[in-house]
Amino acid sequence: MTFEAIEKPEGERAAMSWTSDVAAEMLKRLGIEYIALNPGASYRGLHDSLVNYLGNRNPQMLLCLNEDHVLSIAHGYAKASDKMMACALHSNVGLMHGLMGIFNAWCDRVPMLILGATGPVAVEKRRPWIDWIHTTKDQGALLRHFTKWDDEPRSAPSIVEGMLRAAQLSLTPPCAPTYVCLDSGLQEEALTKEVAIPDVSRYAPMQAPGATAAQLERAASILLESRSPVLLMGRGERGTDAWARRVRFAELLGARVLTSIRERAIFPTAHPLHAAPPIQWMSPQVKAIVASADTLVGLDWPELNGTLLQVSRDTGSVCDSIINVTMDSTLHNGWSMDYFGLPPVDLAIMSTADTFIGQLLPIIEARTGGQPRWKAGGGKVEHAPQYSESADIELQPRDVEVALAKLRGRHEFTLAHVPLGWAGDVFHFRHPLDFLGHDGGGGIGAGPGLTVGAALALRGTGRIVLGILGDGDFIQGATALWTAAHYEIPALFIISNNRSNFNDEVHQEAVAKMRGREVDNRWIGQRIDNPKVDLCALAKAQGVASSRPVGTAAELEAEIARGLDVVAGGQPYLIDARVATGYANPPLSRGAD
Known part of the structure; x- marks a missing residue:
């Protein structure tokens, strides 16, 4: 059985005739392939539209047994693809189930379009008891501290605008989840006139800004004058081209590289310049590497001050120069402390790590004549992996x-x-x-x-x-x-x-x-x-x-x-x-x- 054949609807696709069809159409036009959900009556209109209007294709529904999994599946999908999945959460109760997963995705800076629903906002449309306990005023308040943006549209054209903006913002660096709450009463209203849906390509996510010419010149001077630079490589793009640029950047500078096991693979860990196993907790070896640096470069490294703090309580004394490249501050708020400690920085660059490296690499290439300070040969000796001494009796x-x-x-x-x-x-x-x-x-x-x-x-x-x-x-x-x-x-x-x-x-x-x-x-x-x-x-x-x-x-x-x-x-x-x-x-x- 092909993947597409699983849960394939019977009959012909219906024409766009209900407000929830507009939301389904927007998912399709935004190029979303999958929507994870645990069913709920608050979005029964949208559910029907996904099945009988779209034919359960683009997006295809993924049935989950708990809202926690709705979010974690969409989260894992984004980590592997850098693409956005959609999620559907039932009313206030399903949303409260999924809040932890939304927080995980927020802290991990991944894109995600979350569609929620509330019971009918109009009193006369509410069924006794159930629609009253499942209707919440300003439902977005439950997650506003750890989403990038939220909306509660009041008309079909508002759904179009809200979903365009939610997708655009979620995919604009630094990425994070966005939330659109669909009034269940509005979903079940028949369309009385055609709804204009614009060309979604004109609402593409915005590109990350880069360093200024002056910042690039100063960064190049600091790094080329550095005797012992260390690159803290945190978040980065999934592409192999970006991977190769990061390797070339480190080799030209002769810089040691540290990575984190909390972040995705960003640099080849067997490379001689990769100075220690990916960091979970800072070992004495890692502390010594940071302490010996005269220049430290944070490349979207989430907890720069915490890294310095484990070397010295006087974080300003750890090294001569600190360059910090990140856009993370655009998401920081007073509710969540996922902004971590405030580090001392000599050159702050508002950019993604890979945008900055792409800008700086040609300058470093030109100034070094393309001759890397790191010389191939020697370096790490890889030993065959060995089990623990007692592995034939008990695994470690x-x-x-x-x-x-x-x-x-x-x-x-x-x-x-x-x-x-x-x-x-x-x-x-x-x-x-x-x-x-x-x-x-x-x-x-x-x-x-x-x-x-x-x-x-x-x-x-x-x-x-x-x-x-x-x-x-x-x-x-x-x-x-x-x-x-x-x-x-x-x-x-x-x-x-x-x-x-x-x-x-x-x-x-x-x-x-x-x-x-x-x-x-x-x-x-x-x-x-x-x-x-x-x-x-x-x-x-x-x-x-x-x-x-x-x-x-x-x-x-x-x-x-x-x-x-x-x-x-x-x-x-x-x-x-x-x-x-x-x-x-x-x-x-x-x-x-």
Whole structure:
């Protein structure tokens, strides 16, 4: 069965005759391929329009079992494609379910068009009880602090304008979700005259501004005079051309590069200039690299001041010159602290990182004569990945990464998600789609949906999408797998199952140490054990194939090989990898030694 044949409507497509048809038509004209939803009566008009007016094509509906998955699937799709999916959330109650996913997408700076609905604004149109509790005045207030823009149209022409603006703003850097709330009463009004829909190409997203000529000259001078520059590479474009420019930029400057495991793959991690594994928590090695820099360049690096703070409480003394390239301040508000600490900066550039590099690279090329300061040869020595000493008896968290590195071969893997404590020193990123970053806002339960969304975006490309998930994250988001099974979206889910909410064990240990109390009690109220949750059964209940838990390196390799075969055949698969309680690298925890 082809993807398009799933949930294909019967009969002929209806003509545009209802206000909700206008909203559906706008989705089509905006080029949106999919809309994720969990059904609700507040947008039953739009639902009918998607089916009987559009024929469930462009966009095609993706039925989800929870609004959390509606958002996480759209989020994962955007991370893998840099394209916008649409979401539909039912009234105030569905919106409140989805708020965490919206916050994740906001913190991750991804585009997303969210269509909501409220009960009939007109009193006379409300059904007793249900339409009253599902009608909210200014529903956008629930999410206004962590969306880029919201609207509640009052007419069919207003829907056209609102959706044009929402799409334009969501896709304009820095990207973020936008929200359009459709009055259910308005949706069900018959059109009395033709609605003019303009050429949507004339409402394209705006391009990011670039550095001024003076800023480029100053940046070039600082960097070429620098003896020990360090580039903090954060967010960036998915294209291979941008990837190549970033590599060339670092090589010309002879600059060491640091990346973050919280952000998407941005630089080849096996390159000799990539100075340390992608950062989850700053190791002594990373702190030493930052401390030794005379010039530090933040390239859309979200937490520049936090990076400096881990080197010295006097952040202004960390290095001679700091260049910060970001547009993130255009989204900052007083509600969410995702703007992080205010860093000391000598040259601030209002631009995206890749726009800036594209501007500066020709200047650096000209001034260096195209001769890179970094000389090829020598550099990193890659060793064959090795399992932990006890992997034939019990897996350690890092062994999952080792197994993937060993079995990678000629496969093109895309890691849609990795758990906390991922080591990052074995599985190297060679391509911008090798790794898609974290969930943005730390909202537990997003990992399964992110994986499904990424697999949807990369379906048919030959890339194998893997979600490496913690057990807590998976259990909270397990029903997202039903959508993968129903729509035959191939993805491999590997659960690094330590049977604990281990991040909070670390916090409880920190508090016990600060208070001089018993550290060994840290597990109480944290362990997911006695009984163990049957993760394989959870997957099978959603229609996703799985075998049995594995606990040794040999079992893990055999299960991954089996799972890759299933995924290559177009179906999802889940592996429960039972690992020792712990992390592959030490976490940052307030008060911990």
